[in-house]
Amino acid sequence: MRLPEHFLNNRKLESLVENQSSFTLDHAAMHIFETHQQAEQVLLQFDQPVLASMIEGKKVMHLRDYESFQFLPGESLVLPSGELMCIDFPEAEYENPTRCLAMAISEEKITKVLDWMNETMPKTGGLHWGLMDYNFHFVNDAAVFQILQRLVFLFTEDHPYKDYFVDNMLRELIIRILQTNELKIYGSDTFTLRENSRLAHVVRYIRTHLHESLDIATLSKEACMSASHFHRVFKNELGISPVEFINNERVKLAVSLLQNPEISIKEVYMCCGFESRSYFNRVFKHKQQITPGDYQRLLQRSMF
Template identity: 70%
Template sequence: METLVENQTSYTMNNAAMHVFETHQKAEKVLLKFDQPVLASMIQGKKIMHLRDYESFDFLPGESLVLPANEKMSIDFPEAMAKNPTRCLAMAISEDKINKVLQFMNENMPKDSKEEWGLMDYNFHFVNDRGIFQILQRLLFLFSEDHPSRDFFVDNMLRELVIRILQTNERKIYSSATLSLQKDSRLTEVIRYIRENLHTSLHVDDLSKRACMSPSHFYRTFKTLLGISPVEFINNERIKLAVGLLQDPKRSIKDVYLDCGFESRSYFNRVFKSHQNLAPGEYQSKIKKSRFLS
């Protein structure tokens, strides 16, 4: 280990480079940037990301972030410690590789809308689905494997990864809207409050008072700007948190749904399954199996 902050292990291939960062002590305003488009994915712990012109946000296990080349990041590590380091994967993918995947998709996977596939939205923050999680686990193995054909293996996995992320990007709902809200917006403060208090009871009436609006005006404004209702937003954020917590095999389902602010197991199961197409127990079992196989 060279440093307690952002200790880095790197692997380089033909079309991509993978960096695994470990942080073993609390730190603030750690600066980082890459000269190629990068996919950052949290493995363990918590970061607070500060991106240019965007509201700061928590970056948790099970989440990923797509960044453009030369995007300057400022990162806080509020929970890192020697016994429980923060771990994050960052994979820089060549633009030539991305363009070849786009060409493949336009020739073989045309959109129903007749529009062509194009570059993904940058600063796209999303929760990994099971497919993306398993690809990232496989790539972690392949990059470190001493195999004569690993460039070929990695190349195929990269194509699938880019396709899945682009398809996820097409289905995004409120990510861009929350990032683009002005920092002095009344909704920005409400969103920050929601994210910091997911474990508590959150009610539209109380949130509207924080925004200094009537409940009906708050509901309309929220849905107009973000494209979803306040309750849908709260559930989305709670499921993002749950996805990260379920990756800890020591956590019980009950601990997870209570820590995420759900009052009943049945409601948690229903909301989780609508987002992940799996029940929480099935999701946790598959995560354990994926780690064992990788």
């Protein structure tokens, strides 16, 4: 994520630790924090739910009831109102500052979006969209990244209709985050959902049949839905298509199998249900940024 030049040129640097620049609109406030020197145990708190997203540098986050973790560029964290953060800045320097965006969103706005989602894109099994588990730490996907970049531009520009523009972007941001949270729940190997959840049944079916050919017709039958309805519901709730979810699960399995130096690439892609070596290579590289063969060789070298 890039900060606009006009922001960097016009903001006031009044503190070397968590220097704050804030922009406030009707339903949200955007805060950009910059730290130009190493510091420890810096406390920060917001009175509204907040999405924090790293822009540059590294923080170490200490949250109540959670183990400390590194917070890196391209990652985001959703926090409830009143959550006290304790932050370390182990690498911040004057010419290499740590920068973080914090988007505080009113609970009224979040509630309106949830009501709209429950009306227009309801979940299966009579479940309702609700607030996600807070302290939700995730890696931004392309959609979330682009929304945040756009919001930075909108908040810092001088436009008579920016309240309207921001309001629409916030709705999309909330929906994307809720879908990302849902995907994390379904993507967990230990997820617990109501037994009558049809999507939960489909996810379990996918995981136990990864080695087989999986298509929408089969999965929609397992969900007791028409193919078009199943595809729409799946994407509404998880934010990705069934095929993308299947490929994610197959790559996770492939990563595990490739740790065995005795197994061949052909055996791996056949065990994971990929139709060909070329398609397996393409999907794996897209997800892992490295080919399966290079990944296996890298693992083997690290063992010696």
